[in-house]
Amino acid sequence: MTFRAVKPIDATSYGIDIPENSRNEVDSFIAAAAVAAPALAQQSPKERAQLLREIATQIEASRATLIESACAETALPEARIAGEITRTTVQFELFARLVESGKHLGVVIDKADPNYSPAPRPDLRKMNAPLGVVAIFAASNFPLAFSVAGGDAASAIASGNAVVAKAHPSHPNTCAIVEKAIKAALAKCKLSQDSYAIVQGPDPQITHWLALHPAVKAIGFTGSEIVGRILVDLAATRPEPIPVYAEMGSLNPIFVTSSAIADRSEALAKGIVDSALMGSGQFCTKPGLIFAPNNPEFIATVKSHLATLAVAPLLSKSIAERYSKAISHLASQAKLEVASGISTEQGFGVTPTVFITDWATASQNPELLEEHFGPTTVIITCKEEEFLAIATSLKGQLTATIQGTDADKPESLLALLAQKAGRVIWNGFPTGVAVTTAMNHGGPWPASSSHTTSVGTDAIYRFMRPVAYQGFSQSVLPKALQDSNPWSVPQSIN
Amino acid sequence: MTFRAVKPIDATSYGIDIPENSRNEVDSFIAAAAVAAPALAQQSPKERAQLLREIATQIEASRATLIESACAETALPEARIAGEITRTTVQFELFARLVESGKHLGVVIDKADPNYSPAPRPDLRKMNAPLGVVAIFAASNFPLAFSVAGGDAASAIASGNAVVAKAHPSHPNTCAIVEKAIKAALAKCKLSQDSYAIVQGPDPQITHWLALHPAVKAIGFTGSEIVGRILVDLAATRPEPIPVYAEMGSLNPIFVTSSAIADRSEALAKGIVDSALMGSGQFCTKPGLIFAPNNPEFIATVKSHLATLAVAPLLSKSIAERYSKAISHLASQAKLEVASGISTEQGFGVTPTVFITDWATASQNPELLEEHFGPTTVIITCKEEEFLAIATSLKGQLTATIQGTDADKPESLLALLAQKAGRVIWNGFPTGVAVTTAMNHGGPWPASSSHTTSVGTDAIYRFMRPVAYQGFSQSVLPKALQDSNPWSVPQSIN
Incomplete structure (x- = not known):
């Protein structure tokens, strides 16, 4: 054969x-x-x-x-x-x-x-x-x-x-x-x-x-x-x-503090979307869950930036089909706001998609908290006081990120995320894995x-x-x- | 309960x-x-x-x-x-x-x-x-x-x-x-x-x-x-x-060269029996397979030394029963010479037992090549030219030992044993595991x-x-x- x-x-x-x-x-x-x-x-x-x-x-x-x-x-x-x-x-x-x-x-x-x-x-x-x-x-x-x-x-x-x-x-x-x-x-x-x-x-x-x-x-x-x-x-x-x-692979959660949004809302919103869409979202370090305070300006920038972006076709027919099926199934659900980028029609092209919801909804929707390979991520609004409980509920991850400022006291959240992930990141994005001795690419199961x-x-x-x-x-x-x-x-x- | x-x-x-x-x-x-x-x-x-x-x-x-x-x-x-x-x-x-x-x-x-x-x-x-x-x-x-x-x-x-x-x-x-x-x-x-x-x-x-x-x-x-x-x-x-x-655990094979027997037959024979009977033979590093040239004096010393030795009762009823059952089953088989020590009658006492056979027989008897917890070992006579083929046939071991002299060229056998075992030993006995940084206690499956x-x-x-x-x-x-x-x-x- x-x-x-x-x-x-x-x-x-x-x-x-x-x-x-x-x-x-x-x-x-x-x-x-x-x-x-x-x-x-x-x-x-x-x-x-x-x-x-x-x-x-x-x-x-x-x-x-x-x-x-x-x-x-x-x-x-x-x-x-x-x-x-x-x-x-x-x-x-x-x-x-x-x-x-x-x-x-x-x-x-x-x-x-x-x-x-x-x-x-x-x-x-x-x-x-x-x-x-x-x-x-x-x-x-x-x-x-x-x-x-x-x-x-x-x-x-x-x-x-x-x-x-x-x-x-x-x-x-x-x-x-x-x-x-x-x-x-x-x-x-x-x-x-x-x-x-x-x-x-x-x-x-x-x-x-x-x-x-x-x-x-x-x-x-x-x-x-x-x-x-x-x-x-x-x-x-x-x-x-x-x-x-x-x-x-992994969901690579990013926790965004209010002070980070106050400091750099636009750069953050664009950075998150760019990281999620990099390589058409086909990275094991793609940020798949974004926990952030409910800030209309931040969300608006996510949507407007996404609306300008298209991605290259996905790697294979099966990946593209799995992506499109999962996205349309999620999009059909109540309480999920859907934002879209520019569709790529030819070959295994797809539409970049960001879902926006709150933690009360997301925590009841296991499908939303699964990895979806391709150009998508989920923005989950929540209170900063909920970060510790949310982090506790997460499975093992390759990476976990905190976006904050010097004014934040991230020690407790950091200690918890270090138990959940193989690599913890401050004010960066998880995509991009440096080939160096101090790198750890791996994490608790299922990462x-x-x-x-x-x-x-x-x-x-x-x-x-x-x-x-x-x-x-x-x-x-x-x-x-x-x-x-x-x-x-x-x-x-x- | x-x-x-x-x-x-x-x-x-x-x-x-x-x-x-x-x-x-x-x-x-x-x-x-x-x-x-x-x-x-x-x-x-x-x-x-x-x-x-x-x-x-x-x-x-x-x-x-x-x-x-x-x-x-x-x-x-x-x-x-x-x-x-x-x-x-x-x-x-x-x-x-x-x-x-x-x-x-x-x-x-x-x-x-x-x-x-x-x-x-x-x-x-x-x-x-x-x-x-x-x-x-x-x-x-x-x-x-x-x-x-x-x-x-x-x-x-x-x-x-x-x-x-x-x-x-x-x-x-x-x-x-x-x-x-x-x-x-x-x-x-x-x-x-x-x-x-x-x-x-x-x-x-x-x-x-x-x-x-x-x-x-x-x-x-x-x-x-x-x-x-x-x-x-x-x-x-x-x-x-x-x-x-x-x-x-492990069978911990010892390969004895002719020159080692020529050099120190009595000390070797006694040392092997003592190592096999140490702690009533209840060590994971007990030497369970001894490959040696067919030297009547060496075998005679094994038997005469063993005949003077008794061991403390085994650790539990089930260990003693499993030992005695395996030993009497092996002893009933043809082509196996059986040598015994002094029986301990009280409690979970047993009889130290050494089996002597040749590689042609042993290689056809999987039971003989299994670990038997307790005061027993198997002496298998063979030609030194067979050592490499025998070592190739072994499963993973905690230890493997060569008893030789400076006249031997052990490099090929050593290289093979290092693939089979976690610790290779020259002119020593495997029992006794030093608690030190350079120790490796472990080996390829099933060790x-x-x-x-x-x-x-x-x-x-x-x-x-x-x-x-x-x-x-x-x-x-x-x-x-x-x-x-x-x-x-x-x-x-x-």
Whole structure:
């Protein structure tokens, strides 16, 4: 069977016929990756860094074809795709620097101590080791930055694993270009071509084959709560359960204080709408719930600004249909004020829509408090005194934001939001996730399925496990654990 | 309903009638713990360290009653119980030192950078925060060191969580003494008595109530693979799945080279038997599979040494019955040579038993390659050339040991064992797990359910999650993240 990409801009097909992978093919990719894995695990930090930089170089060399393909397959503007390519290569460079430093190995050396309490201590040395084969599931909404060479794949490769990555069927040609770039990098570094493979096809069974294969030792996923939950459940039914690092999205509430509105009503109203519509509202960090005092001027600016805005068509037919169905269903309900932007008619185009209601209504409407992927958000008027109770009622979030001024005393609300979210934000917008060490992209369920970040260099620790070496002589120890420290990695010595 | 402890030494009851907790009681312990949790999370490093040290002090103050109770409830010798008490207090002191240093908070500060690539970076600061309420399941085989104030509980408290701990029904009086000590420490530190509770009773439903309660955010468990799997499965069925840190035991294979036997046959044979019988063979690190060349002198020493040894009665009637049944079933099989120690007749006494066979036989007998809790091990003769194939066939292990000499080239076997085990050992025995930073107690499934350690200070990271703060002013930030660093915690600043 083969399938083709569909252009969101006009719903016509794009690119070549892509063969869908069979179960046998998927199994053989994984089996071959397992054979290739030990050579990856044995690389020195320098060799690993070289591989990561070579991947960045090869992706950069494919920039023109990637832009053409990704723009066609996603309808995202060229500047966005160009930024994603840069983000992807920068990400590999950041991991290259971390790996080169050896810090990710987390070396701890406790020398033998006959006087240790409660018992004499043998020589113990611990370091992080890769898992073997990691399965990565690419997201629909970032054809590069969260796709087959995105943060999940890059961190799994950086930690020394072989990777089998499920391409998202909405941008298969883009994924194939990336695969070619990575295979070229593997060849340059004299590593097995089996160290990395992508799996193509819309068949949902492919997800099962990957998640249940005994040689797969961990899963990285970015996508919807529904599919994330399927993966978590599949992994738990295995004879040998494995960790699933699923980033499943969020409502990203923004709490707006009266003083913030008094200070900057217009900028705030426009900023919120712009953040909600960025990337056609197809970000996991899209602000989906705005809690604000009932200020007519603020609401009026939201509506007037929205009325001037159109967005690019959505990523796929199914996303566009799900969006339009949810919006029209919500719009038909009483007590919801509906504001609209400019409709995009061609292809998978939709109408940006903002709902306005009060907390008394919203709190009784679970549908309104769900994530709706696409250019929409809900403005919920309430009293500031209600913020704590509202925050208490929220599920886990990737982000939670307070828009206030120095006059506000946000400590209590902040403490509560820090319990609910992986990242708390002051006077900013949640869209835009910096790729940096202090980033945490993840949060309590259902934002993510683990206490880890999928963005930034700390993502590497998801795909390693510690191994302790007890009583070995220097010559037999892995290089990172030797006293002479030939790799010059940081060694924490007690 | 009430129940009583049973003394393994004579199968008579011990101590007071212990009320079994009802579902309502368990729910109310957890709900109260959730209310108490924020105050724990807000402690300064100094306050937390003070609590940990006060717990150690209170447990030490109960030493005499703990020894009396634990010796009666477990039949373990006094020196072992005394050592466990010391191990427990030392463990709290180690966590106190770590928490005092603030290192566990993992603070990373990335200051705003308008020139950051691919996009300007806001001020981002990340630290680890506790989860809320953690449920701990105590082990049967360590009435103190892996019980309601053992490594799991200590690391959960050290990271700032409220704890509800399921006492093992085989030593309920000992657990109650420990609970009293911890409650006294909470009172001294002016913290809510609800910050810590134990749950008593043999009803298996208690496990379900704890694992499924929505306020429980993580589970720590030390015990059998069967119960560990139940917990992993329960956690996965929750509307909000939670992590289960289960340490479920292991076969702890030892690979003995010919040169090791030539060098120290007698010491090796005795050392292996002693390690297998230590604590009546009731350690998760008991060596359960010994692969060695077929050396008649070595085997003869194993048998003659074993013949001189008896062990204390097992911990409970069910453990003793399961052991005796498995041993007599194995002993009835062809091609297995059976060697015995001295039988202990009273109470839950059993006969130490060593099986001797070859790899051709053992590889066809799955029962032989399972963990049998109690004073038994299996010596499997084979050729050294078979070691790699044998190691490849093994499941995940807590430990794997090579007994060799400098003349051996163990690199290939070591590399393979490091993939199978959490700790690899050279010329030592796996029993005895040092409580230190470089320890890793955990391993690939079924040794444990996560890529973490349950022993040593790194166990603390199981019960925390990162939270990033974006764009906040100094006065609003948590103290650990402020530029002025009032707690003097390590800050990694980029």
